[in-house]
Amino acid sequence: MQPIISISNLSKTYASGHRALKDVSLDIKAGEILALLGPNGAGKTTLISIICGIVNPTSGSVRVSGYDIISDYRKTRSMIGLVPQELTLGAFETVWNTLCFSRGLFGKKPDSAYLEQLLKDLSLWEKKDSELMALSGGMKRRVLIGKALSHQPSVLFLDEPTAGVDVNLRKDMWKIVRHLRETGVTIILTTHYIEEAEEIADRVAVINNGELLLVDNKDTLMHKLGKRQLVIELEKPVTAIPAALSAWKLDLSTDGYFLSYTYDPLKAQTGIAELLQALSKAKLLLRDVNTSQSSLEEIFINLVNTK
Amino acid sequence: MNIQAIRVIYKYEMLRAWETILQSFISPVISTALYFVVFGAAIGSRIQTVDGVPYGVFIVPGLMMLALLTQSIANASFGIFFPKFTGTIYEVMSAPISFIEILLGYVGAAATKSFIIGLIILATAGFFVPLEIAHPLWMLSFLILTCISFSLFGFIIGLWADNFEKLQVIPMLVITPLVFLGGSFYTIDMLSPVWQTVTLFNPVVYLISGFRWSFFEVSDVSVELSMFMVLVFLAGCLITVWWMFKSGYRLKQ
Known part of the structure; x- marks a missing residue:
């Protein structure tokens, strides 16, 4: 089966000279949950940012569903949703407006029924007319997930989705992620919480100092190395x-x-x-x-x- | 073309202006009205005419340009700087959208706001002085091109600036002096020959001169040269923005 994301010999050296990624190759299967583990500065966010089009690669290539992320960027980006690590949201927009904005940005026509269902799934429907600045941190995190899903992507990147959230909310997030996988969305999440990868991932990739150390099925990995x-x-x-x-x-x-x-x-x-x-x-x-x-x-x- | 993306960026930028209506539309109108009171009524009463045009009427195109330039730059620069500042720019950068579409959304909205402000100021001026426009099509052309080119310029400033000080420094220290010294309130033949020559290096002179000609058929330089200079400035801004997006300058690492 063709991987949904195929990363080949990807390297990134920043203008400062820092080599964030060193010849990374990785195939991600459709419909799986892949946990990308690594300490701070390992290169996880750089890898995600390159695939999403936010950072330019120095060398190598990435294909999403067979399309190159640079020459076919419209096709690849339409398939991808990104939940960033930071709570990067406007202040004065309403939840509903910000989701409509995100959907339009990705070229999709307005679809109130879909967005309503999405907000209900994320337990945000009652807050649809609230301004973003009035929301709690956990709700903002959900809004970011809602924005990333507003254009119905087939691949979702979650960059540290549960960083700084309480245990209950973390478990809610896991529920959301599992539900998304059931709907056919491929999920790639970076995390510091090994417990999180252990709980929800199908496969685990470990990255350190810009190098991919291993990729394996979670259970096999634990069986082999445990x-x-x-x-x-x-x-x-x-x-x-x-x-x-x-x-x-x-x-x-x-x-x-x-x-x-x-x-x-x-x-x-x-x-x-x-x-x-x-x-x-x-x-x-x-x-x-x-x-x-x-x-x-x-x-x-x-x-x-x-x- | 990603029409939906252009539509939502444009819509949300216009919505932002509507939500801050006092700052966006009322404030420039009040400032312009004050200029009319000070320059048109108080000082203008001591200056009868300039090139046969009553002074209060003469300053209308210059005042409009003053507002258009400052508002175009402010609207467009803030429009793109704020998402950069808050980090929400990641969404635009990761969306299936080209730089032309981003420009049409952000610069289109900023130019529209400036255009509306220009028309409101024109209407406001009509309350203070009797106005006649000799060449309405030329006037509209200058108005629209100025809104677009200076919104583009503001967009460049917004991309370039990485803090609020930089966002303000060019409008305050470069644009405002250029507009005031560009013949907003006088014709350049009122200056000494040396300063007349120096003034010709100020690009705003050409804008105000052409715009004023479209009102009163009075100008410092030929209208064709004015239009040429506006188009050159527009092309320069477009090339700069294209390069910024292509290289990822201050946008992508």
Whole structure:
């Protein structure tokens, strides 16, 4: 299947000499939610801005549905909606007017029925006649999403959509994003919240210092790179790990009650059975045993720090 | 062509003027009326005629030009500067819209506002002095071309400015002196020969002279030269805006 967005050898060097993107290539599938993860200054916003036409690329190319973003900019931009990172909105316009403006800007004729439904979906219908400056931060964020969707794009870029919003609103946003995906919209979101990518993304791309470190299915990524941890709670505390257990490289908690064993779940022999036998031989009584999967955040930090 | 985009930009710019009607339309009319009172009535009563035209009537084209130039620049520069300042320009830059369409929206709206102001000032002048326009078509041509070319110039300033001070500096320190020294209130033959020569380097002289000729058939330079200079200025502004969009100057990194 042809990707909806195809990025080939894209580089960007700003006038200051800063290389924001270095030879990035990436295919984005239609209908997926791709989370673009990276620390501040990694190049996420530059990448989005180039695809949307706000920043000029230094070299490389981007195609949207087969059309080049420079020579066929009218076609590609018509397909794209962008929700910027900052709450960039006018002050005195009403919610309704600003959505009508955005729709017209993208060449679409007025469609009150569609905009009404959109505002209802975003829980903004009651605020349609409110001036933008009178809205809360969360509502402004919704208005920005509404503006980006006002021309019915097939691709939506969300640049840090939940930055600075409270937990409830963040969960509402995730609901909106999932609903959009159900309607066939391809979603690319940049985020600092790994939890967000873990929660809603189908695939994850990690970018750092302008380089794309990896792109993979989220579950595969977590399965491939994730570690599992076995935490053993002892009936009585120990002051040191018995020598007989040294082969497992256990960690002992400061209170002496917990032993942690990190293992690779993909290996044929995890060593858990042997460890439990060794514990028994060492006359250590177990109170509880627990396992946990390392989070995407740990994977991400590990990747960024090692490359 | 993205007609819808031109329509919404134009509509929202005009709406902005309507919502700030005092600042947009009433304020220039009051300023012009004050000029009539001071120059036309108070000082004009001591100057009988200039080139056979009563002084109060003589200053009408100059006053109109003064308002047109300052309003065209102010409207157009603010129209594009404000979205840059607030960051909402991202939407225009990411929309399927060409620079010509952006110009038609923003500059078209700014020129329309100036044109309306010009007509209101003309009507206001009619209350103070008896007015006759010798060449209405020439007058309209100068009026429209001035509105368009100086709105374009204002648009360039709005693109160039990256703070409010820069937005004001050219209108205040360049345009206003040029208009006052461009024969708004006098003919250049009232000046000494040296200053007459210097004045001819002021492009506003040609505008006011041509515009005044269309009213009274009185001018400092030939009307053809005036029209030529307006068209040259218009072409210069268009080329500059085209280059700014093509290179992404102050718009794209």
